Amino acid sequence: GNSVTQMEGPVTLSEEAFLTINCTYTATGYPSLFWYVQYPGEGLQLLLKATKADDKGSNKGFEATYRKETTSFHLEKGSVQVSDSAVYFCAWKEGGGNKLTFGTGTQLKVEL
Amino acid sequence: NAGVTQTPKFQVLKTGQSMTLQCAQDMNHNSMYWYRQDPGMGLRLIYYSASEGTTDKGEVPNGYNVSRLNKREFSLRLESAAPSQTSVYFCASRLTGQGYTFGSGTRLTVV
Numbered sequence: 001g002n003s004v005t006q007m008e009g010p011v012t013l014s015e016e017a018f019l020t021i022n023c024t025y026t027a028t029g030y031p032s033l034f035w036y037v038q039y040p041g042e043g044l045q046l047l048l049k050a051t052k053a054d055d056k057g058s059n060k061g062f063e064a065t066y067r068k069e070t071t072s073f074h075l076e077k078g079s080v081q082v083s084d085s086a087v088y089f090c091a092w093k094e095g096g097g098n099k100l101t102f103g104t105g106t107q108l109k110v111e112l
Numbered sequence: 113n114a115g116v117t118q119t120p121k122f123q124v125l126k127t128g129q130s131m132t133l134q135c136a137q138d139m140n141h142n143s144m145y146w147y148r149q150d151p152g153m154g155l156r157l158i159y160y161s162a163s164e165g166t167t168d169k170g171e172v173p174n175g176y177n178v179s180r181l182n183k184r185e186f187s188l189r190l191e192s193a194a195p196s197q198t199s200v201y202f203c204a205s206r207l208t209g210q211g212y213t214f215g216s217g218t219r220l221t222v223v
Contacts, residue, residue: 034211043116043202043214044155089154098143098162099170100204100212104154 002027006090006103013080013110021075021106023064023090031092033057033066033073034100038087047075047088051095080110114138118203118215125193125222133188133218135203141213143206144186146170146178148199149217155202161186193222 007022025031032051036044048057053068062077075088090103119134137144142163147155147170157170161180175197177189186205190197203215 041216043216044204044212045214046211049211099157099160100145101157102147102154104152 002031002092002094002101004090004092004101004103006088006106008104009087009107011106011108013108015082015110015112016079017110019075019077019080019084019108021088021090021108023073023075023103025071025073025090025092027071027092027094030095032095033064034091034093035062035064035073035075036089036091036102038089038105040086044089080108082110082112084108085110116203116205116213116215118201118218120218121216122219123221125190125220127194127222129193130189130191131193132190133201133203133220134185135187135215136185137203137205137213138184139205139207139213140183141205141207142183143208144180145204145206145212146176146186146188147202147204148172148197149202150199158188158201193220195222198222 004025034049035047037047038044048059050057050066056065064075087105087107089105116137145160146158156172159178161167164183201218204212206212
């Protein structure tokens with residue numbers, strides 16, 4: 001069935017390190033792809049999205065490119081900060097659909 | 113601008129008790145959703161309501177019922193709580209073509 005698979009955490013990095021969190025999807029058709037972030041004790045917030053192949057979503061220094069040839073939507077940031085510590089969820093939605101399907105989440109810890 | 117408001121924030125139930133989780137949004141969104149979040153499993157969709165007057169099952173509907181009371185409110189009911197329903201529950205809403213807005217969650221423990 002349709003799904004997203006993301007790398008398991010926790011991922012622990014030093015401040016200013018480069019971040020990659022892998023996400024791959026299995027879907028028929030042309031899904032929209034998302035990254036959500038959950039800070040401790042809070043609900044999920046949309047971080048960025050891409051709705052078609054080769055689109056790049058970006059926000060707060062984070063980027064992800066919708067790559068149809070590798071069915072991937074990896075999240076990257078060039079220099080992480082302690083304040084980026086959170087759980088990151090990859091998600092997809094069928095084009096025109098109503099339901100958002102989430103990956104299992106990847107916890108990121110950034111240390112000084 | 114309150115966004116999506118969930119009540120209560122925390123609840124402890126005994127096995128077999130019933131309760132209703134409340135969710136309200138003030139953004140005039142069409143669609144509303146209930147998810148549960150469990151360690152290592154991400155968020156799973158319980159039920160959703162694409163518009164006022166309609167509800168549909170998600171991935172894990174067993175043991176739950178929902179009511180879309182009006183456009184603003186979408187409640188989730190546990191008729192007979194079980195320990196397996198211990199989880200964090202999130203409500204979300206969306207305007208067609210736009211992104212999802214999530215509430216801050218209800219942490220439910222069933223003992």
